[in-house]
Amino acid sequence: MTTAPLSPLPPLRDVIAKFGLSASKSLGQNFLLDEQLLDRIAAIPGSLEDRAVLEIGPGPGGLTRALLRAGARVTAIEMDRRCLPALAELGEAFPGRLRVIEGDAMAINHDELMDEPYAIASNLPYNVGTALFVGWLGGEAWPPLWTSLTLMFQQEVAQRVVAEPDTSAYGRLAVLAQWRAQPKLAMKVHRSAFTPPPKVMSAIIQLEPTTTPEGVSAKMLSRVTEAAFGQRRKMLRQSLKGVPGALEVLVQLGIDPTRRAETLSVAEFTDIARGLSRS
Structure with a gap:
């Protein structure tokens, strides 16, 4: 089921132009503007109807739109205050369905913020993506309050998450992701889909928690x-x-x-x- 906004949404390029949102290299930003692609990404975790979803680094709100259209209740953490007016406008189109938190996602306790089972879906800022991922996987309590991760990484990083032993990509990320979850490479995304295009290809990882081996810290x-x-x-x-x-x-x-x-x-x-x- 899709949920329509109260009023038609302007193209994302127009939103970026209206609010002067050039992508910040220092914040690891690359904006996705293809709405069909964004809807496909939002469909990866399954039905989001009335599910709580946490998004990190929404930027101008491309993926946010797709999550809202999919019926999610979205909490978005954004530290770039230039993006806040665009997100506020998006919130008005989906009344009561978008909560925007200005702040550093690395410094916020996500479980306390959400306070209910929640999915995580993000086109992660490249400069903090791996650290956030390791943090979500590193809690002693398991299963975690989050129910699934749908995350965009540089393709090289994504391949490290799903790598098998005795391969060059296999390393710490693979072990931390695979010991109590089943990560899969859900979709590759060409660099040309972004504005500005990054130098590398991207890919989306989908991960759901499984049981933790007993006696392992x-x-x-x-x-x-x-x-x-x-x-x-x-x-x-x-x-x-x-x-x-x-x-x-x-x-x-x-x-x-x-x-x-x-x-x-x-x-x-x-x-x-x-x-x-x-x-």
């Missing part, structure tokens, strides 16, 4: 993967020697300490984190 897994992939060319006996007890746990698990981090499966990393959590 998210904080410990984060520490182990940071150490292991921080020196990914080195053997585990070198990269993990700064993590107390790690080498002993490798022996207990029968994991060869001469292996490199990229050869370990997600399950092996969670076994290591579990062993360290017990020691």
Whole structure:
């Protein structure tokens, strides 16, 4: 079901021109203007009818429009105050359905802000996208209050999220995303779809939480993967020697300490984190 605005919305290019919204390189902004593409993105998480959705960095409100048309109740966090008048105008077209928070999404507790189960859908600002993603995956309480992530990344980053062991893209992001969720590459987006066009291609990741392996601390897994992939060319006996007890746990698990981090499966990393959590 789609929800129509009270009055016809002007083309996004006209909104950008009206409010003088040139994309800010320092804020990692690239605007998506293709409304059909935006509607396809909003459809990725399934029905949004009356669902609470958190959007980070809405800019002039392209994806926001699509989420609202899909029936969502949207909370948008925007730190670029130049965009606030355009978002206020959009809110008037969808009364009571758009809440705009001016602020830094990295400094806001999203669960407290939303206070109900919510989906996250964002064309993430490139400069904070990975940090936000790791934060959403890093809570000890699981399942989280968020029910799904639909996120646009640079294609290279997206491929790192879904990468398999023993590939060049496999690393910390893959382990943190896959140990208690099932990320998938939902859509590739050509650079020409953006204004201004970025230098790289983009892709959308869709992720829903699954169960957490028992006895594994998210904080410990984060520490182990940071150490292991921080020196990914080195053997585990070198990269993990700064993590107390790690080498002993490798022996207990029968994991060869001469292996490199990229050869370990997600399950092996969670076994290591579990062993360290017990020691």
